[in-house]
Amino acid sequence: MRAAERVSSRLDAFLDYFIPMEIRVRPDAHRRARMFMLSHVFGPFLGNVIPVYLYFVLGMEADYRLWIFAASITAFWVYGPLLKWTRAYDVLAFISVENLLFCILWACYAYGGVYSPFLPWVLITPTLAFLYFPSQGRVRDGLLLLITLNVGLFAALVLTGYPFPETDLEQFQVIGIISTISASVYVTMMSLYFARVLKEQQQFEREVGDLLATAENLRSLTAAAQQASLAKANFVASTSHELRTPLNAVIGYSQLLLDDAIDEGDDEIVQDLENIKGAGTHLLRLVNDILDYSKIDAGKMDVYPSRDDVRERIGEIARSVSADLAERGYTLECKLPESGTLMEIDWSALSKGLSHILVGAPSTGDGGTLHLDVHTGGSGTCVIRIIDPAGAADGRPLETLFDIFHDDRDASPTKYGGAGIGLALGQKFLSLVDGEIRTSHGPSGERIFTITVPVEARAAPVEAMAG
Numbered sequence: 001m002r003a004a005e006r007v008s009s010r011l012d013a014f015l016d017y018f019i020p021m022e023i024r025v026r027p028d029a030h031r032r033a034r035m036f037m038l039s040h041v042f043g044p045f046l047g048n049v050i051p052v053y054l055y056f057v058l059g060m061e062a063d064y065r066l067w068i069f070a071a072s073i074t075a076f077w078v079y080g081p082l083l084k085w086t087r088a089y090d091v092l093a094f095i096s097v098e099n100l101l102f103c104i105l106w107a108c109y110a111y112g113g114v115y116s117p118f119l120p121w122v123l124i125t126p127t128l129a130f131l132y133f134p135s136q137g138r139v140r141d142g143l144l145l146l147i148t149l150n151v152g153l154f155a156a157l158v159l160t161g162y163p164f165p166e167t168d169l170e171q172f173q174v175i176g177i178i179s180t181i182s183a184s185v186y187v188t189m190m191s192l193y194f195a196r197v198l199k200e201q202q203q204f205e206r207e208v209g210d211l212l213a214t215a216e217n218l219r220s221l222t223a224a225a226q227q228a229s230l231a232k233a234n235f236v237a238s239t240s241h242e243l244r245t246p247l248n249a250v251i252g253y254s255q256l257l258l259d260d261a262i263d264e265g266d267d268e269i270v271q272d273l274e275n276i277k278g279a280g281t282h283l284l285r286l287v288n289d290i291l292d293y294s295k296i297d298a299g300k301m302d303v304y305p306s307r308d309d310v311r312e313r314i315g316e317i318a319r320s321v322s323a324d325l326a327e328r329g330y331t332l333e334c335k336l337p338e339s340g341t342l343m344e345i346d347w348s349a350l351s352k353g354l355s356h357i358l359v360g361a362p363s364t365g366d367g368g369t370l371h372l373d374v375h376t377g378g379s380g381t382c383v384i385r386i387i388d389p390a391g392a393a394d395g396r397p398l399e400t401l402f403d404i405f406h407d408d409r410d411a412s413p414t415k416y417g418g419a420g421i422g423l424a425l426g427q428k429f430l431s432l433v434d435g436e437i438r439t440s441h442g443p444s445g446e447r448i449f450t451i452t453v454p455v456e457a458r459a460a461p462v463e464a465m466a467g
Contacts, residue, residue, distance in 0.1 A: 015041070018080040020087040027205075028134070029089070035131040036093055039186075040079045046182045047073035047103070050118070053178060054111075058171050065110035065165065072103040090139055093132040097143055100125055101150040108154065113164045117176030121183050122151065229297070243287050251280040289421050292352070296428045303432055307344040310382065311336045314374055317351050321358045329367025332358070336374050343382055343455045345433050350453065353429030354384065357437070357449055360422035361386050376455060384451040387442070401439055402427045 015037040016024060023029045051070040054060045079096055083089060104125075107118040125147050133140045157164075258273040295301050318334050325332055361370060371387040402424050427437055435453040442448055 018084045020084065020089075022087070023089060032132055032134075033083075033089060036089070036096070037080055037083070039128065039131075040076045040096065043186060044073050044076045046186050047076075049182055050107070050175065050179060053175055058175070060171075065106075069103070069107050069110065072099060072106060075099060090133075094139070094143060094146070097125055097128055097132070098146060098150070100128065101147065105150060105154045109157070110165055110167075112167045112172060114158050117172050117179045120180060124183060124186065243291065244284065247280055247284040247287060251277055251284065254280060286421070289356075289425050293421060293425050293428055296432065301349075301432060303346045303349060305344050305346050305433075307342050308347060309339060310341045310343050310374065310376065311339050313347050313351070314354070314372075314384075317354050318358070318372055320351075321355050324359055325362070325370065328362065330362055330370055331368075332370050332372060334372045334374075336372075337376055341376055343376070343453075345453060345455075349429045349432040350435070353426045353433070353435065354451070356422045356426030356429065357386060357451070360426065361388050361447070361449055362390075380455055381452050382455050384453070386449040386451070388447045388449075389444070390446075402437075 012034070015034050018037055019030065019033045023033050048070060051066055051073070054066060055062055060066060076096065076099065079092055083092055086092070101122075104118060104121040107121075108114070108116040111118065126144075133143060254273050254277040258270060258277060261269040261273055292301070314336060315334065318332055322332055358370065358372070362368070368388075368390050371385075371389075373385040373387070374382065376382045430437055430451060430453065433453055435451055437452075438450045440448050440450070
């Protein structure tokens with residue numbers, strides 16, 4: 001970065017220190033506040049050149065005129081801290097313009113009246129009105145009225161012959177040149193800074209416009225993708241029979257052939273037919289999962305709540321998945337509430353959701369024990385916790401567990417693995433009954449699935465919304 005850019009950046013940071021955040025977030029207000037701070041930081045340096053020249057060069061007496069003049073110039077330095085403390089930008093800018101008018105007209109009154117070399121500074125005040133305030137509005141109108149009243153009061157004093165302090169105007173020939181130069185430098189400095197800030201703002205607005213155009217394109221693409229996804233979900237959901245019927249036929253015929261092979265005692269054919277039947281059953285289960293997922297996405301899965309005993313129904317769910325878990329070397333330990341605890345829910349949706357979570361919960365294929373803990377509290381919810389003690393052995397991040405078709409565990413192309421849909425589908429079914437599921441790690445690294453469902457279902461069957 002060049003030296004000038006570094007200096008400009010540091011100057012902006014210094015000015016912004018005094019500007020409240022609620023002003024900085026609005027580009028136009030931020031630009032005006034920076035101009036306000038710039039004039040109040042450097043203005044007193046230029047303005048105090050005049051009283052210093054009057055006292056040290058011309059040797060004028062340090063009377064009340066000089067002290068009031070110098071004090072009114074130096075007072076501009078307090079506006080920055082006041083802005084940071086009060087955040088009242090409009091009020092301070094209004095008072096600052098009045099302070100400047102007083103400073104200029106007091107110098108004119110004390111040193112030469114209408115012949116004072118300080119009178120050209122009055123022309124600065126409309127410039128400040130343009131830099132400090134919006135181009136229109138009551139504040140701007142009030143500021144112009146303030147300028148008119150101050151100048152009108154000074155003109156009235158001149159026209160009525162009000163006695164001004166005596167001054168030797170011959171002494172002010174050089175100070176007149178200094179005053180004009182100071183005013184020119186002041187206006188030039190403000191104008192250059194304003195031009196730079198305005199250029200930066202225009203560049204920022206162009207970048208914002210490009211971002212808005214990009215965001216609009218992304219919204220259009222997202223809407224198109226959502227429509228395509230919904231069309232896909234509707235299509236898949238409507239192909240239920242076309243996919244299930246051939247698979248059921250394969251499984252049925254393989255079962256018939258398997259029975260015949262068993263009767264004939266052909267062990268080799270029996271093994272082949274069992275493999276065919278097992279592969280078909282696995283494929284049918286996967287197809288059913290995908291169809292259910294698409295049906296929920298398409299909003300075509302209805303909810304039918306009924307009231308039943310929690311211990312009995314969740315016990316049935318646990319028994320139904322025990323065989324699948326046993327094939328993988330897992331046992332399921334259950335802690336259920338006492339009989340008589342009732343809950344009104346769509347038990348079919350809860351059964352499918354909980355079954356998928358239980359089957360997908362084991363983190364490894366090494367076997368072990370899963371814990372199912374169910375209890376109902378006084379908050380109108382039923383909390384179901386599934387604990388996998390071997391969860392620390394699974395390196396998968398918790399946030400990816402419910403991603404559709406995401407399964408990091410099976411990297412081998414030579415064996416059949418999961419499609420990564422089980423946990424995601426379980427979450428979908430739980431959402432149908434207003435259930436929430438959270439995952440966490442216990443103190444010993446165990447992975448915990450916490451499912452929360454309401455004990456009272458919605459009043460009437462409704463069509464589930466797309467997930």
